[in-house]
Amino acid sequence: MLGAQGRAVHQCDRGWAPVFLDREQSISLMSVGFLLEKPDEAVVWRGPKKNALIKQFVSDVAWGELDFLVVDTPPGTSDEHMATVEALRPYQPLGALVVTTPQAVSVGDVRRELTFCRKTGLRVMGVVENMSGFTCPHCAECTSVFSRGGGEELARLAGVPFLGSVPLDPVLTRSLEEGHDFIQEFPGSPAFTALSSIAQKILDATPMCLP
Amino acid sequence: MLGAQGRAVHQCDRGWAPVFLDREQSISLMSVGFLLEKPDEAVVWRGPKKNALIKQFVSDVAWGELDFLVVDTPPGTSDEHMATVEALRPYQPLGALVVTTPQAVSVGDVRRELTFCRKTGLRVMGVVENMSGFTCPHCAECTSVFSRGGGEELARLAGVPFLGSVPLDPVLTRSLEEGHDFIQEFPGSPAFTALSSIAQKILDATPMCLP
Numbered sequence: 001m002l003g004a005q006g007r008a009v010h011q012c013d014r015g016w017a018p019v020f021l022d023r024e025q026s027i028s029l030m031s032v033g034f035l036l037e038k039p040d041e042a043v044v045w046r047g048p049k050k051n052a053l054i055k056q057f058v059s060d061v062a063w064g065e066l067d068f069l070v071v072d073t074p075p076g077t078s079d080e081h082m083a084t085v086e087a088l089r090p091y092q093p094l095g096a097l098v099v100t101t102p103q104a105v106s107v108g109d110v111r112r113e114l115t116f117c118r119k120t121g122l123r124v125m126g127v128v129e130n131m132s133g134f135t136c137p138h139c140a141e142c143t144s145v146f147s148r149g150g151g152e153e154l155a156r157l158a159g160v161p162f163l164g165s166v167p168l169d170p171v172l173t174r175s176l177e178e179g180h181d182f183i184q185e186f187p188g189s190p191a192f193t194a195l196s197s198i199a200q201k202i203l204d205a206t207p208m209c210l211p
Numbered sequence: 212m213l214g215a216q217g218r219a220v221h222q223c224d225r226g227w228a229p230v231f232l233d234r235e236q237s238i239s240l241m242s243v244g245f246l247l248e249k250p251d252e253a254v255v256w257r258g259p260k261k262n263a264l265i266k267q268f269v270s271d272v273a274w275g276e277l278d279f280l281v282v283d284t285p286p287g288t289s290d291e292h293m294a295t296v297e298a299l300r301p302y303q304p305l306g307a308l309v310v311t312t313p314q315a316v317s318v319g320d321v322r323r324e325l326t327f328c329r330k331t332g333l334r335v336m337g338v339v340e341n342m343s344g345f346t347c348p349h350c351a352e353c354t355s356v357f358s359r360g361g362g363e364e365l366a367r368l369a370g371v372p373f374l375g376s377v378p379l380d381p382v383l384t385r386s387l388e389e390g391h392d393f394i395q396e397f398p399g400s401p402a403f404t405a406l407s408s409i410a411q412k413i414l415d416a417t418p419m420c421l422p
Contacts, residue, residue: 001316039319042288042327047258050289076285077253078261104388105212108250116253134379139350146384168345173357177315 001176002029009034014062030061047079054083058091075109077116085120094206095123097163101131102150114158125163125205127155128198132165135190142167161205164198166191212387213240220245225273241272258290265294269302286320288327296331305417306334308374312342313361325369336374336416338366339409343376346401353378372416375409377402 007019009030018028032043032053045053063069069091071084085093096117100110110127117124129151135142145168155162169191175182186192218230220241229239243254243264256264274280280302282295296304307328311321321338328335340362346353356379366373380402386393397403 040322040326042323042330044288044293044327044330046290046293074285074287077255079257079290082255082257103384111251112253115251116255119253119255134345134354134356136347136350136352137354138352139347141347141349143345143348143381145345145356145379145381147388168356170354170356173314177358 003179015060030057051083055087058087095125097125099128100151103146107150107154124160126161127151128163129165131168134168163201166194214390226271241268262294266298269298306336308336310339311362313359314357318361318365335371337372338362339374340376342379345379374412377405
């Protein structure tokens, strides 16, 4: 998605140097994908090995000064989530951004993730609803491909902020597929509008320590 | 999805009795969801505990005579997948049915799952592409919401059968949401047609031991 496939991680004197996405080094990245010899290799690792790597990604990568560290986890409440929460606890993370799709089956799973956050003492920054409706590019009619409103209802019941809905947007998925810079090229698209508004809400609610 | 939420699992003299979905007991079901006291409880279990439960679900449930045992796994190649493969190995499973969505990011993940199957000696019955295009109910034009053809291309490269594409179908998701019997009520819908054809291909390729 970030056009970083095949990039290599190097050892520097302060640890692993992350992969930088731009010349200004404004976005740096670390992934198990960079450590595999073959990109199609299955990471058939049991919990303890994964947990050790997650800890290393937090402590042994030369991240430098960061405004934000975003950890993209798999769905669920498993080893990876516990290892991440434990590794980040000393740094007092801002909290969890919880993403669901609108239908009941997904909302049920995500409700368990909210329970996980409460149990582990992780603040919930808010809920985002993804794949929320589809506007036909031919006739401009909007269809709820899945159901609608599950994310907002979940946030209401859990007493956490609802940050917004991101529609299914073929322009976004095509950009990621073909390596376009979605932010530069499609600032008017439905997904861009939704994502900017969500990002702004997060920034507004975040105590910043920027210079 | 199966309308079985809140149902309880009972102990019988041959082990745990699964939950039956119909009077004829033609579909039986076992899920960790039935064992939780509260349905919103997060299953915050580390690998070894999950592995032990997966083994119990295979060996300690009074399944009786089955035509098929379908195990629905989470995405990825993790503890759950290894535990499932190991628990089922003595029963010589027919193989893995691998589901992807069309876009490159998903196909990349699923390629690693095919590597996992090869490493663990699990036959791949075929690849299915899900969320494959959306036919607008207003104007009947079809849009590739994600990209298109990723599943078929993946199957071709891996040398395994491509079993078909299932479109995004609001009728299917609404049925699951509202508890309708999709198979009875919408036999003409695009998702039904696609799913029946895939099921038929699996049956045709499967050596059966039915009476």
